[in-house]
Amino acid sequence: MNRQKNILQALDWKTIAVYIILVFTGWICIYSSVYNTEHSSIFDMSQRYGMQIIWIGTAFLLAVFILCMDVKMFTVLSIPLYLFTLLLLVFVLVSGLEINGSKSWLAIGSIHIQPSEFMKIATSLMAAYVISEYGFKISSFTNTLKLLVIFAVPTGLILMQKDTGSALVFSSFLIMLYREGMSGWIIIGIIYLSVLFIVSLLLPTLETVCILTALSILIYLVLHFNVLWKSIKKAFIFITALILAIFIRNEADIRIETHYVILIFVAVSLLIFIISYKGKIAKMLFTAIFFFSSVLISFSVDYVFNNFLKQHQKDRIEDMLNMRVDLQGTGYNVNQSKIAIGSGGLFGQGFLQGTQTKFKFVPEQSTDFIFCTVGEETGFAGCLILIGLYLFLLFRIIKIAERQRFAFTRIFAYCTFGILFFHFAVNISMTIGLIPVIGIPLPFLSYGGSSLWTFTAMLFILLKLDTKR
Amino acid sequence: MLIINKNKIVLFAACIVVLIIVSKLFYIQVINDEYRQTAKRNALYYQTQYPARGLIYDRNKNVLVSNQTMYDITVIPREIGSFDTLELCKILNLTEEFMKQSLTELAKKYRNKGIASYQQTPIIKHISIEAYTKFQEKLYKFPGFYTRAYTARKYTTKSAANVLGYITEVDKNDISSDNYYQQGDFIGKNGIEARYENELRGQKGVAIYTRDVLNRIQAHYKNGAEDSMAITGLDLICTIDSALQNYGEKLMKNKSGSIVAIEPETGEILALISSPCFDPSLLDEENRVTNYKKLLDDRHKPLFNRAIMSPYPPGSIFKIANALVGLQENVITPDTYYSCAMGYHVGRGVGCHSHPSPVNMTHSIYMSCNAYYCHTFRNIIDNPKYESIYESFDKWIEYCSSFGFGQKLDSDLYGEKNGKMPSTKTYDNLHGKNRWKSLSIISLAIGQGEIGCTPLQTANFMATIANRGYYYIPHIVKDIEGKGIDSKFQQKHYTAVDTANYKKVIDGMYLAVNGMGIGNTAGRAYVKNLDICGKTGTAQNPLGEDHSTFACFAPRNNPRIAVAVYVENAGYGAAWAAPIASLIVEKYLTGTVTRPYEEERIINANLLNKDKIQ
Structure with a gap:
């Protein structure tokens, strides 16, 4: 009796309240998005909104x-x-059952x-179990390898199920790892590489190289803060020359061949070498490695893009980067989704009044694109x-995580945070066209039992663990 | 090194991501309006509700023009998706070649920017109602295809084509000059249809439906709260007496020319015929495309509305005008006599036919004496009251203008023309300043030379005489569905000549028709008991045989009809125009014809192709 009471007192009711609000919001949104007059009861079991109440x-x-x-x-x-779950995956x-190109379903x-x-x-x-073990150090090689295996296998x-979206979710464990001692530079490095990837795709080679050169010089100058004033003149001349070169190239529409680009590399490397000769070799080396590796990556992006990515992934990336306009093809989803959300205005069209979602202009309007209904009807x-x-x-x-005595709970909390945040941010960003379409659901709102159960289970495992803080 | 808790950094990063998402949301939802517009275009289908066009009745409430429903298949180019051409052909019962041709034509038009990608454009016209209903059911299989039901004109009358006008689909100019019109709308061209377009067209309405992604209509948007009903166009009652119009057209068969009949006490046009005539159905929706060019290319120019556009020389009819001016200016009196020896032999001279001499004013009209009017005209122009010929000639022009010559009468007839009236400037240009005298312009005395009157102006002149000095602006529409007509048609327009003087010329006009013995120039217009007062004219025509003209009104007291008739290249006025006019008068006043032989002779006569240009 006493124990029961303790649990109820220790439970984080605020979290539970938000959870319940979100789940029922989702139910109403599903009702609104697939609403039709023939099945107007929200409990109609032949419809998705009827089914969702069962999942709830x-x-x-x-x-x-x-x-x-x-x-x-x-x-x-x-x-x-x-x-056991790994076995299920195998x-x-x-x-398994293949739905929408992903073989990730069990019937x-x-x-x-x-x-x-x-x-x-x-x-x-x-992960929580392994990391919270006594004597675990994230910097140790064997431990890192252990973690790598835990994450890489699933x-x-x-990925083999062709469910890229779900696979990408596993990158959210980086947040937990960061909290548990991993260097932030790894995350910055990953972000840098993705930006480099996009820039390489978007901009012509010469511009990319110019940007990288400027960045290298900047990094070098930051590293050489003391010689900044000496170098600034030289850098200024070089940057002016570069801007001039870009300007002339754009204005005169001259196609510069690859060997000219290489010539510029050599010139830049020489320049960096001359400037950095007076400084410490290590800093010079770092800058040089940064520059050349970036250029190398940038050059190989096109190759990777054309040879390693699947067509639908390429399409999604191209759509997101506005590299082409194909509103009837793959760009259709995002465009319709943006139209639906955009039509909501400040206060929305009103409950059940959204025309875009209701009349199926938006695909997957009750699952991955459920946010469109919110956007259209509530603005x-x-x-x-x-x-x-x-x-x-x-x-x-995060608050729950930071008040734990046991590392296990904290680690699990950060995992939950990471996964929820990733789903939430990526799902909404894709519906408004910030990032390519990645088919993952919006936690608690999207239609479907598997995802609702998963998020519920994660949240309540955390809440249960929290009672023992 | 600054130490920040890693949990704070994580939350800070999360907040930045959320901030980016919120800014983008704010942009697409609040700042950018484009998405809202697209959403409307996506989900709302604006179905134009076409009003029925107003009907046109004649003065006796017989329907002349009514409506019939036509069905078209239209497309919105940018919405066209893939569809089964064969199935489309099957539903519409068309051959595949025809279908392909229609589609290529559309594509061509689209490429040439002839049509906008968002505009409903007809692709197959005039399908049967069966095909229409069948296609309506299968509409969802043909993305971008729509149907359109609209009302086209149906003509119950076979005459008055130029009076009624016709309707066509609007062109680019119509759309740009009035934003009411959209591609595929109809607009009146020519005649009453054009002049009373705003009254006849009514007001389009719109029904807004929601539609789903497959283009299937779902429901009435907001339960029809934002719909607007189509308002039917107003019905017009025109002044035409269709029996008289038909009869006139029958008489003018195989003749080129015009008849205008006006009711003097109202100014209502009873008949307005421009010959050659054609059946108005030739220009209805189904036939217009094939017939329009044919009519346009016809050498007798049936589309040219002679009654209101052609400036015929008035010939001897104009003597009445000069007599009226002379009387008003006191340069002649009814008892002024002038002798005539086969003409007026001063200067180049003007010939005349043989008739008793000398003649007074009444007899000059009765016998149509040229010499008398040369004297009269010179008296007017050389009147010592005026300092110069410029002053006196301007005065003469002023009189003529008050009769309605040389300017539009401001009627409601579409495309009315000015006619022709010289000015002092005309002769300055012709002869040089101060280098012309009354003799130089003596042709005007007998209605020849630089003067031209449309049949409408001549008929209006007759109505003026019938009214003894005033006219109502001739008009073709009597009533606009109870709203009445412009008040300008109810105002008397007095001329510059006194009523008393009119009575004097009427005597001559009466004699011209009813006078017995030698010299009654218009004896062929005589009908017993009708008291027709008229005047013949033989308008010299440099391009071919003279135009035969006659103008009259009847009866003498309380006149009910004024008529002007022109028959091109038909010779003497007495030979053709006079009997035609008298038949018109007789038919209108009595409803019967007492001279079937005359009627038959006229109907059977073919006076076409007598002009020099063949």
Whole structure:
């Protein structure tokens, strides 16, 4: 009796409140997005909104079940659960169901489940278990290797299912790793590489090289803060010359051949060498390595892009970068989604009044593009409230994480934070055209049992763990 | 080194990401309006509701022009998706070649920017109602295809084509000059249809529907709250007596020329015929394309509305005008006699036919004496009251203008022309300043030379005489569905000549038709008991045989009809124009014809192709 009372008191009710609000918001949004007059009851089981209430109900049961479990179970079960889910992934690869080009579904009767969703929990628990072990140091080589295997195996399996979106979610574990001691430079490096990738695709070679040169000089100057004033003159002359070169090239429309570009490399390297000769060799070397590796990466991007990416991935990237306009083809989804959200204005069209989602102009309007319904029917104001709710939830999770005595709970909390944040940010960004379309659901709102159960389970495992803080 | 907790950095980074998302959301939802517009175009289908065009009745409430529903298949070029051409052909019962040709034509037009990508453009016209309903059901299979039901004109009358005008689809100019019109709308061209376009067209309405991504209509947008009903065009009652119009056209068969009949006490046009005539149905929606060019290329120019456009020389009819001016200016009296020896032999001279001499004013009209009017005209122009010929000639012009000559009468007939009236400047240019005298312009005395009157002006002149000195502006529409007509048509326009003087010339006109014995120039216009007062004219025509003209009104007291008739290249006025006019008068006043032989002779006569240019 006493123990029961303690649990109820220790539970983070604010988080639960936000969770319930989000889940029911999702239910109403699904109702609105697939609403038709023939099936106007929100409990009509032949429709998605009718089904969603079943998912919600079972998710609640799952939440209660988790809260009733012994906390120790989570640590004990980490390894078996991880291995079991891995097995499921392999099984899916062998005899799974293919929907929308991804072979990531398991059919149990008429219900389709996606084991890759559950893998997120299993991996989080596994990572928390491993990292929280006594004597674990993230900087040690064997430990790093261990972690790499824990993350890489499921990611690889999911990639093999051609479910790139879910695979990308695993990159959110970087946030947890960062918190647990990984150097921030790794994340900066990854961000730098993705920016470099996009820039290389968007801009012609010469411009890219120019930008990299400027960046290298900047880095060099930052490293050589003391000789900044001496070098500034030379740098100024060089940058002026570069700008002039770009200007002449653009104005005169001269096609500069690759060997000219190489000539510029040599000139730049020489210049950097001359400037840096007076400085320390190490700094000079760093700048030079940075420059040449960047150029190398930039040059190989085209090759990677053309030879390693799948056509639909290329299309999505090209659409996002506005490299071409194909509103009837792959760009259709994003364009329609933007139209739907954009038509909401400040206060939206009103409940059930959204024409774009209701009349199926927006594809997948109840799953990945559920945010369109929010945008269209409740407008900017509604979007702000929804985003506010998510942000509150995320802040709450960090708060929970930081008040733990046990590393296991904290690590698991950061995993939850990472996965939720990734889903939330990536899903909304793709509906408004900030990033390419990556097919992942909006947590708690999107239609579907697998994702709702996963997010519910993660959140309530965390809440249960939190009761033992 | 500054130490910041890693959890703070994580939250800070998350906030930056959220901030980026919110800014983008703010941009597409609040700042950029384009998405909202596109959403409307996406999901709303604006179906134009076409109003029925107003009907046109004749003065006796017989329907002349009514409506019939036509069905077209239209496309919005940019919405066209893939579809089965064969199935389309099958539904519409068309051959594949025809379909392909229509599609290529459309593509060509589209490429040449003839049509905008968002505009509904007809692609197959005039399909049957069966094909229309069948296609309507299969519409969802043909993205970008729509149907259009609209009302086209149906003509119950076979006459008055130039009076009624016709309607066509609007062209680029129409659309740019009035934003009411959209591609595919109809607009009146020519005649009543053009002049009363705003009354007849009504007001288009719109029904807004929501549609889904497959172009299937879902529901009425906002339950029709933003719809507007089409307002039917107003019905017009025109002044035409269709029986008289038909009869006139029958008489003018195989003749080139014009008849205008006006009711003097109202100015209403009873008949307005421009011959050669044609059936107005030739220019209806189904036939216009094939017939329009044919009519345009016809050497007798049926599309040229002679009644209001052609400046015929008035010939001897104009003597009445000069008599009226002379009387008003006191340069002649009814008892002024002038002798005539086969003409006026001063200067180049003007010939005359043989008739008793001398004649007074009444008889000069009765016998149409040329010499008498040479004297009269010179008396007017050389009147010592005026300092110069410029002053006296301007005075003469002023009189003529008050009769309605040389300017548009401001009627409601579409395309009315000025006619021709000389000015002092005309003769300055011709002869040199101060180098012309009354004799130089003596042709004007007998209605020849630099003067031209449209049949409408001549008929109006007759109505003026019938009214003894005033006219109502001739008009073709009597009533606009109870709204009445412009008040300008109810105002009397007095001429510069006193009523008393009119009575004097009427005696001559009466005699011209009814006078017995030698010299009644218009005996062929005589009809017993009708008291027709008229005047013949033989308008000299440098291009061919003279135009036969006659103008009259009847009866003498309380006149009910004024008529002007021109028959091109037909010779003497008495030979053709006079009997035609009298038949018109008789038909209108009595409803019967007492001289079937005359009627038959006229109907059977072919006076076409007598002009020199063949």
